[in-house]
Amino acid sequence: MSETLPIISRTQLALRNGQDKPEIWIAFEGNVYDVTSSKIWRKGKHYEHWAGQDLTDELKDAPHNEEVFAKWKVIGKLAPDQDQL
Numbered sequence: 001m002s003e004t005l006p007i008i009s010r011t012q013l014a015l016r017n018g019q020d021k022p023e024i025w026i027a028f029e030g031n032v033y034d035v036t037s038s039k040i041w042r043k044g045k046h047y048e049h050w051a052g053q054d055l056t057d058e059l060k061d062a063p064h065n066e067e068v069f070a071k072w073k074v075i076g077k078l079a080p081d082q083d084q085l
Contacts, residue, residue, distance in 0.1 A: 008032045008076035010054075017052025018044020025075070027054040033072040054078060 008025075013032060016025035024036045024044055035041040035051065044051040049058055 005074065006076045007079050009079045010081070013054070013078065014052045017050060018042070020052075024051045026051050027056070027078045028059065028069050029056050030078050031069070031074045032076040032078050033069060034075045035072055038072075 008027075013025055013027055015021050016023040018024045018041065022036070023034060024038070024041050026033050026035055026041070026049075038046075040046050041051055049055055
Protein backbone atom coordinates (compact mmCIF):
# COMPACT_ATOMS: atom_id res chain seq x y z
CA MET A 1 0.00 0.00 0.00
CA SER A 2 1.54 3.30 -1.04
CA GLU A 3 1.03 6.45 0.94
CA THR A 4 -0.32 9.48 -0.90
CA LEU A 5 1.40 12.66 0.16
CA PRO A 6 -0.71 15.76 0.76
CA ILE A 7 -0.44 18.78 -1.50
CA ILE A 8 1.00 21.72 0.43
CA SER A 9 0.30 25.22 -0.78
CA ARG A 10 2.96 27.90 -0.86
CA THR A 11 0.98 29.73 1.84
CA GLN A 12 1.08 26.68 4.12
CA LEU A 13 4.81 26.31 3.44
CA ALA A 14 5.44 30.00 4.15
CA LEU A 15 3.84 29.71 7.59
CA ARG A 16 6.35 26.98 8.56
CA ASN A 17 9.25 29.43 8.51
CA GLY A 18 10.46 28.95 12.09
CA GLN A 19 8.64 32.06 13.27
CA ASP A 20 4.88 31.70 12.72
CA LYS A 21 4.35 28.03 13.66
CA PRO A 22 6.45 25.47 15.54
CA GLU A 23 7.17 23.45 12.39
CA ILE A 24 10.03 24.33 10.05
CA TRP A 25 9.55 23.22 6.45
CA ILE A 26 11.48 23.71 3.23
CA ALA A 27 10.73 22.64 -0.33
CA PHE A 28 13.04 21.31 -3.01
CA GLU A 29 12.12 20.03 -6.49
CA GLY A 30 8.43 19.71 -5.62
CA ASN A 31 8.90 17.90 -2.30
CA VAL A 32 8.26 19.50 1.08
CA TYR A 33 10.60 18.46 3.90
CA ASP A 34 10.16 18.81 7.67
CA VAL A 35 13.46 20.13 9.08
CA THR A 36 12.06 21.07 12.49
CA SER A 37 14.50 18.80 14.34
CA SER A 38 17.54 20.15 12.50
CA LYS A 39 19.99 22.23 14.51
CA ILE A 40 21.12 23.99 11.34
CA TRP A 41 17.57 25.25 10.63
CA ARG A 42 16.90 26.59 14.12
CA LYS A 43 14.76 29.73 14.04
CA GLY A 44 14.11 29.10 10.34
CA LYS A 45 17.41 30.25 8.90
CA HIS A 46 20.36 28.31 7.51
CA TYR A 47 23.14 30.64 6.38
CA GLU A 48 21.42 33.00 3.90
CA HIS A 49 18.51 30.61 3.26
CA TRP A 50 15.13 30.99 4.95
CA ALA A 51 12.69 28.19 5.74
CA GLY A 52 9.12 28.33 4.55
CA GLN A 53 10.04 28.55 0.88
CA ASP A 54 11.09 26.58 -2.17
CA LEU A 55 14.89 26.34 -2.20
CA THR A 56 15.21 24.62 -5.60
CA ASP A 57 16.75 27.64 -7.34
CA GLU A 58 19.04 28.40 -4.39
CA LEU A 59 20.82 25.02 -4.39
CA LYS A 60 23.23 26.12 -7.12
CA ASP A 61 24.79 28.55 -4.59
CA ALA A 62 25.06 25.97 -1.79
CA PRO A 63 28.27 24.09 -0.93
CA HIS A 64 26.43 20.75 -1.19
CA ASN A 65 24.22 18.91 -3.66
CA GLU A 66 20.66 17.60 -3.48
CA GLU A 67 21.76 14.48 -1.58
CA VAL A 68 21.58 16.59 1.60
CA PHE A 69 17.76 16.34 1.38
CA ALA A 70 17.85 12.53 1.69
CA LYS A 71 18.16 12.75 5.47
CA TRP A 72 14.83 14.59 5.84
CA LYS A 73 11.35 13.14 5.63
CA VAL A 74 9.20 14.21 2.69
CA ILE A 75 5.89 15.29 4.21
CA GLY A 76 4.11 16.53 1.11
CA LYS A 77 4.19 17.76 -2.45
CA LEU A 78 4.43 21.47 -3.16
CA ALA A 79 1.47 22.85 -5.08
CA PRO A 80 2.56 24.41 -8.38
CA ASP A 81 2.56 28.18 -8.81
CA GLN A 82 -0.78 29.47 -10.04
CA ASP A 83 0.86 30.88 -13.18
CA GLN A 84 2.23 27.42 -14.01
CA LEU A 85 -1.26 25.86 -14.13
